[in-house]
Amino acid sequence: MKPIRSLCLSAILLLLFSNSIHAQTEKTLITPAQDAKWWKKAVVYQIYPRSFKDSDGDGIGDIKGIISKLDYVKSLGIDAVWLNPIYASPNDDNGYDISNYREIMKDFGTMADFDLLLKEMHKRGIKLIMDLVVNHSSDEHEWFQQARSSRDNKYRDYYHWWPAEKGKPPYRWSFFDVNSEAWKYEAQTNSYYLHYFSRKQPDLNWENPKLRNEVYDIMRFWLDKGIDGFRMDAFQFASKDTTWPELPKGYEKDIIKYYGVGPHLHDYLQEMNREVFSKYNIMTVAEGAGSSPADAMKFVDPARKELDIAYHFESVDIGNSLLEFGLNKYKAIFSKYDTEFKDKGWLAIFMANHDQPRMVSKFGNDTPQFRAISSKMLSTFVMTMRGTPFYFNGDELGMVNIRFDNIVDYNDVDTRNKYEQIKNAGGDLKAYLENKKQTSRENGRTPFQWDATANAGFTTGKPWLKVNPNYTTLNEAEQEKDPNSVLHYFRKLAQLRKDNTALVYGNYALIDPENPSVFAYTRTLNSKTILVVLNFTAQEVAYKTTLKMAKSRLLLGNYPISKNKESQTLRPFEAKIIAIQQ
Known part of the structure; x- marks a missing residue:
């Protein structure tokens, strides 16, 4: 029985050594961007x-x-x-x-x-x-309430201020303010504070x-x-x-x-x-x-x-x-x-x-x-x-x-304030609201x-x-x-992504780049390649690829009954995820 035990032990050691080499080989194929x-x-x-x-x-x-x-x-x-x-x-x-x-x-x-x-x-x-x-914080934050109370307050430098005696501050545009001015005057300290967004969102001073x-x-x-x-x-x-x-x-x-x-x-x-x-x-x-x-x-x-x-x-x-x-x-x-x-x-x-x-x-x-x-x-x-x-x-x-259809339906400060800007300037409010329906x-x-x-x-x-x-x-x-x-x-x-590491770490390569209707690309990790083809139009369209599709396997598609996986014609808004066997 001793020779048999020796053979078994040798086989086990060989298997462990083989697995170790395989693991090292796999590891060398993982780039820094694929760090798990x-x-x-x-x-x-x-x-x-x-x-x-x-x-x-x-x-x-x-x-x-x-x-x-x-x-x-x-x-x-x-x-x-x-x-x-x-x-x-x-x-x-x-x-x-x-x-x-x-x-x-x-x-x-x-x-x-x-x-x-x-x-x-x-x-x-x-x-x-x-x-x-x-x-930024709210202007109702305790820091700002303290900061606006006095130029000597310990929280003053938590925000950006411009003393009025220096004249009007350099113009800065506000994303949300109805007057588009990012400096808001505060009478209590005769100063302006900065707000890139709403006047109720004073910018914090990260220099401090x-x-x-x-x-x-x-x-x-x-x-x-x-x-x-x-x-x-x-x-x-x-x-x-x-x-x-x-x-x-x-x-x-x-x-x-x-x-x-x-x-x-x-x-x-x-x-x-x-x-x-x-x-x-x-x-x-x-x-x-x-x-x-x-x-x-x-x-x-x-x-x-x-x-x-x-x-x-x-x-x-x-x-x-x-x-x-x-x-x-x-x-x-x-x-x-x-x-x-x-x-x-x-x-x-x-x-x-x-x-x-x-x-x-x-x-x-x-x-x-x-x-x-x-x-x-x-x-x-x-x-x-x-x-x-x-x-x-x-x-x-x-x-x-x-x-x-109506501005009263909006709660968004950005939408409301821009509406007021256009209204004050005598602009086209109807066109603005029509645009907002989409944006x-x-x-x-x-x-x-x-x-x-x-x-x-x-x-x-x-x-x-x-x-x-x-x-x-x-x-x-x-x-x-x-x-x-x-x-x-x-x-x-979500499950497909979990089951296919190539969809997480795989390299990306664009397929048929000039096609104005189809976004197609591969995700490749080690020896596994997955092809993703997406028709972004409401028409039937074709795409080109040099990949060998004969042995490919459809992993998932968005139509209940899919066409032949080898077909390079896509129905309206069709999506296919295909495992490529090279």
Whole structure:
């Protein structure tokens, strides 16, 4: 028996040695960009709390409402929730004007509610990412209340001030102010304060190390509770050129270049990482990361030790619709970013959020004939492109723009103030409202459509924003019953991404780049290649590829009965995900 035992032992050692070599070989094929961080593999689901689910009948979504729907959220196959601000706020800009960073807005509930939300999310394996809004605070924050009281107050330098005796401050344009002036006069101290956004959102002075340390303490407060990361809202504007140079004519067209990414922004982020982020296993997201792929890389190059994921806007800043913008220009955006990020850094992939109209209304076709099929096609793109998918609540149902007719229906400070600007200038208000039907960010903020009961099952009271009238047929309850619904297709996509590492880490290569109707690309990891083909039009179209399709396998398609997998003709808004056997 001894020789047999020796042979067995030799075989085991050989097998272990072989597996070790195989593991080393596999490892050598993983690039720095494929370093397995949890947030690279995650699917992120964005919840706009005011519109998700109301638990108490006041017409405003709240934390308890979210808790009541966590099993639904879990069923989607997502890994993390990005939650829009729930901090204490007078709500001038729907929570993006924070009056206390350590308290919960009363509309949303209590800190005990939040603690339960976090516990219940983690129980279900869902991570929680919070919005952190620290380019500005509310003018009702205690810091600003103190700062405006006296030029000698210890909080004075927490904000940017311009003494009136120096004359009128250098002109700066405000995103939200009805008069478009970013300097607001304060009589009590005969000074102007800076607000890039609403006059109720004074900009914080990041030049002040005391202010920075206050913010770091706020971050630790939430991270020590156990949250899993931050999305840094509007932080690209935190560093200002405080010499206040004169800006060239037309600078508003390239606003980030002149308003954002100031001289010390990356110094602040590196300090933030050193003091806070590096001590936690979290995900950090750079909203509006510069104005070019090279700019975006500076935020997330691992060697720089700043943030993790670049959430750039070039792919959504395309005007009213993709149809007008042109698919080839759209493809070029993703290709140039992928070239920059091929070997390091990481990107967010998204087509909608709380500041955008509905995904299918902007990038697809929201008519009854094509809404569902184009919604599925767009979801296919978000879930298969290289980067971490960020998916906005309601898009998994194919919710569409509400298209308000009257300014009184809008709650958005940006929309209301721009309306007043045009009105004061004698402009064309009718044309403005017509444009907002397609472009308003409140199209994406209408209440979630849960079922066909009153107010779509969102609330038993009067909703803070009108519910889309189509809720009687377009809702979650109806789609749960239909195996071919947009909702069930999204779940299949989420599972497919989990089952195919190539869709997470695989290299991206554009196929048939000049095709004006089809976005086709491969995702390749080691020896596995997956082909994704997407028809962005309402017509039947063809695409070209030199890939050998004979032994290919259809992994998922958005039509119930698919054509032959080898066919290079696509039906309207058809999407196919194909495993290629070379």
